[in-house]
Amino acid sequence: MNLRQDIHNSEIPVLCRSCEARHRGLCGALGSAELLALAKNSSRLCIQPGTELIGDSESVESFSNVLSGVVKLTKTLSDGRQQIVGLQFAPDFLGRPFKNESALNAEAATEVSLCSFPRLAIERMMRESPELERRLFRQTLRELDEAREWMVTLGRKSAGEKIASFLLLIARNIDPAAPAGSRTASFDLPLTRADIADFLGVTIETVSRQLTRLRTEGIIRIEHNRHVTVDDLGQLEARSGR
Amino acid sequence: MNLRQDIHNSEIPVLCRSCEARHRGLCGALGSAELLALAKNSSRLCIQPGTELIGDSESVESFSNVLSGVVKLTKTLSDGRQQIVGLQFAPDFLGRPFKNESALNAEAATEVSLCSFPRLAIERMMRESPELERRLFRQTLRELDEAREWMVTLGRKSAGEKIASFLLLIARNIDPAAPAGSRTASFDLPLTRADIADFLGVTIETVSRQLTRLRTEGIIRIEHNRHVTVDDLGQLEARSGR
DNA sequence: CGATAGTTTGACACAGCTCAATAGGCGTGG
DNA sequence: CCACGCCTATTGAGCTGTGTCAAACTATCG
Numbered sequence: 075m076n077l078r079q080d081i082h083n084s085e086i087p088v089l090c091r092s093c094e095a096r097h098r099g100l101c102g103a104l105g106s107a108e109l110l111a112l113a114k115n116s117s118r119l120c121i122q123p124g125t126e127l128i129g130d131s132e133s134v135e136s137f138s139n140v141l142s143g144v145v146k147l148t149k150t151l152s153d154g155r156q157q158i159v160g161l162q163f164a165p166d167f168l169g170r171p172f173k174n175e176s177a178l179n180a181e182a183a184t185e186v187s188l189c190s191f192p193r194l195a196i197e198r199m200m201r202e203s204p205e206l207e208r209r210l211f212r213q214t215l216r217e218l219d220e221a222r223e224w225m226v227t228l229g230r231k232s233a234g235e236k237i238a239s240f241l242l243l244i245a246r247n248i249d250p251a252a253p254a255g256s257r258t259a260s261f262d263l264p265l266t267r268a269d270i271a272d273f274l275g276v277t278i279e280t281v282s283r284q285l286t287r288l289r290t291e292g293i294i295r296i297e298h299n300r301h302v303t304v305d306d307l308g309q310l311e312a313r314s315g316r
Numbered sequence: 317m318n319l320r321q322d323i324h325n326s327e328i329p330v331l332c333r334s335c336e337a338r339h340r341g342l343c344g345a346l347g348s349a350e351l352l353a354l355a356k357n358s359s360r361l362c363i364q365p366g367t368e369l370i371g372d373s374e375s376v377e378s379f380s381n382v383l384s385g386v387v388k389l390t391k392t393l394s395d396g397r398q399q400i401v402g403l404q405f406a407p408d409f410l411g412r413p414f415k416n417e418s419a420l421n422a423e424a425a426t427e428v429s430l431c432s433f434p435r436l437a438i439e440r441m442m443r444e445s446p447e448l449e450r451r452l453f454r455q456t457l458r459e460l461d462e463a464r465e466w467m468v469t470l471g472r473k474s475a476g477e478k479i480a481s482f483l484l485l486i487a488r489n490i491d492p493a494a495p496a497g498s499r500t501a502s503f504d505l506p507l508t509r510a511d512i513a514d515f516l517g518v519t520i521e522t523v524s525r526q527l528t529r530l531r532t533e534g535i536i537r538i539e540h541n542r543h544v545t546v547d548d549l550g551q552l553e554a555r556s557g558r
Numbered sequence: 559c560g561a562t563a564g565t566t567t568g569a570c571a572c573a574g575c576t577c578a579a580t581a582g583g584c585g586t587g588g
Numbered sequence: 589c590c591a592c593g594c595c596t597a598t599t600g601a602g603c604t605g606t607g608t609c610a611a612a613c614t615a616t617c618g
Contacts, residue, residue, distance in 0.1 A: 151468065151473075151557055151558055153557075155473075157468040159468065170457070172457060173457075177461055204449075211414075211452070214453065214457055215456055218456060221463040221467065222389075222463055224467060225391075225470055226401065228467055228471045228517065229399045229470045230397045231393075231397075232605080266564070268564085274471070275470065276606075276607085277607060277608080279566080279567085281565095282566055282567080283606095286567085298615085299564080299565070299615080315393055315397075474574095475574065508596075509597060520598095521598080522575075525598085528598075528599085540583085541582085541596075541597065
């Protein structure tokens with residue numbers, strides 16, 4: 075009986091036991107048998123910032139869960155102008171169902187750890203588990219909402235409002251210690267100034283100027299160029315243009 | 317036998333027989349029994365330009381197919397600045413699965429005809445027909461791709477490139493006579509200058525100036541303010557910034 | 559300690575915004 | 589049929605926010 079219990083426990087793959095994606099992410103849709111099947115083909119990857127994960131118009135043969143770090147999704151015009159069209163945080167899913175050609179680039183913005191599966195494994199499971207497909211669907215809807223939210227920022231906000239909106243976005247997604255609804259935040263920026271510029275549709279110089287403006291006005295503090303502290307998120311929100 | 321045949325034909329609801337959505341749209345996922353069930357609760361609406369279809373943060377109790385015309389999806393900042401975050405053409409689907417609160421406004425940009433169902437009817441069918449859910453999923457993915465494409469336009473293109481991109485978008489979706497791959501196009505603009513401005517994140521005046529620029533340079537012709545003819549789409553593409 | 563990459567700061571230019579005037583289209587009513 | 593008002597679009601003149609280019613500063617690392 076004791077033995078039996080042990081066997082039962084071991085039905086959840088070792089790899090998955092402490093994995094966040096199993097709870098809040100995609101794998102929460104799977105039963106232990108399915109998890110086991112998937113885990114057989116999955117591998118954990120640890121990836122350095124700057125590494126390209128998916129190339130534009132490459133065919134994509136794997137799907138992944140983001141376990142930690144930030145992945146940026148970018149699009150580039152023929153003359154080299156670039157725009158970041160999305161950021162993926164843990165436990166987001168990376169990959170495009172129903173299409174094996176990507177229309178965008180995915181690149182590690184920070185150090186990133188992934189749990190990666192072959193495309194076919196996911197597609198098979200999707201056919202068998204409606205719950206899995208539904209989770210993917212929900213994430214896609216969320217990404218669509220976020221993309222549209224960002225379109226307003228890109229099309230209608232001033233540079234200052236863009237920076238404030240960006241800091242709020244990061245604060246909400248990154249700050250490790252943030253109890254939901256907290257009025258302060260402190261975090262490392264996952265993006266360089268150049269990345270922030272590409273996300274906001276402005277230049278590096280404008281990003282820099284607006285950050286120093288927020289700093290001199292006492293809205294934020296910046297240490298080591300990357301670490302930002304916001305003492306009053308309300309003040310930041312007031313500058314984000316809402 | 318003859319009778320039997322007749323009965324068989326009549327299994328497709330009258331309303332649906334000539335409906336485009338049954339072929340290219342959502343309803344293509346449904347068998348005749350399901351179509352029949354849905355048609356019982358569906359109604360056709362004909363809507364005047366400017367009519368609000370879905371209000372921001374209203375609860376949405378119906379879903380619709382766009383049968384003709386153009387619907388604009390907008391978001392508004394607290395101070396009134398507005399951004400169009402999507403355009404829906406026939407046979408697109410209107411509605412937000414898994415959420416009955418809309419985060420945006422939907423408004424008829426032109427005269428629009430809709431086929432509308434109660435939310436519950438669609439949700440029930442979605443649970444029963446994986447194919448239906450899959451079609452919704454695919455449309456959502458397509459909308460996400462389009463939103464991201466547009467983010468590049470908003471963030472990185474000049475006013476002239478934005479206008480060219482916009483005209484191409486409309487040409488591809490509206491021109492009734494356009495054989496795919498045609499090198500010319502002729503169509504009525506579904507949006508006013510103010511709407512175009514809200515879509516492109518610029519002012520009315522800028523839209524006007526860039527349109528006259530394209531006109532004086534011989535890229536497009538404009539009649540009655542609304543009708544646009546493009547003799548060489550290639551030239552327009554060259555100015556769209558790609 | 560020099561080299562390199564990332565960031566900040568300054569001076570200036572210009573695309574696109576603002577404000578204002580004009581023009582065109584269209585329905586209503588005399 | 590014209591006159592009028594209303595709405596939309598165009599055009600002009602000047603202003604300003606953001607881009608461009610260049611230089612200085614800082615951090616990190618061999």
